[in-house]
Amino acid sequence: MLTLGKIDHIHIRVSDAAKAADWYSRVLGLAADTRYRHMQDGPHGVIMMANPSGTVRLAISQEEGAAAFSGAIAFVVSGQDFLEWIDQLAGERVLNSEGQTIARDSVRDHGFFCSLSFVDPFGNPFEIVSYDHTWLAGKLKLTKRTPA
Incomplete structure (x- = not known):
């Protein structure tokens, strides 16, 4: 039977990516992962944020009218x-x-x-x-x- 290894990242949609990146950096101690810098460009750009060990990664994308997801x-x-x-x-x-x-x-x-x-x-x-x-x-x- 196939099994999953681990969660790679969690995608979070926000209405202001720059504000979100600042908050996640200041409050949760995450930093932009420069390996994913190329993904920031374009209309559906993503800022990949990670903790220092790389065990937690959040993919932040900006979308107008983005609503919070359910769950936690x-x-x-x-x-x-x-x-x-x-x-x-x-x-x-x-x-x-x-x-x-x-x-x-x-x-x-x-x-x-x-x-x-x-x-x-x-x-x-x-x-x-x-x-x-x-x-x-x-x-x-x-x-x-x-x-x-």
Whole structure:
């Protein structure tokens, strides 16, 4: 049986590619991957953004009237990194889907993992997830599980 190797990239449509590239760089630490520079030209140009190790890649394309997709893109991190992501997102005044600024009380406790949901300036949904639940529950003083 054939199996898939890994996700190559996730394509995100936005109404302003330059603004999106700046946000993804500043907030998520992604940078334009110069190997894909040739793909930026033309009416359907794509800016390929990647983390330093190349394990996360987002293909950003500009389309008028682009609507956010349903679902969410979820990134998994360690417990310590999860705490740092809370601070990073809060410092950048990133919002959740209800329009509230991300803070430590934005963490959802799912019983065996924790998540932090947020949106980019175009309404595209993201999550930071950590399976270091026991450690995070102690650090964040989580007392009740969030219903799914």
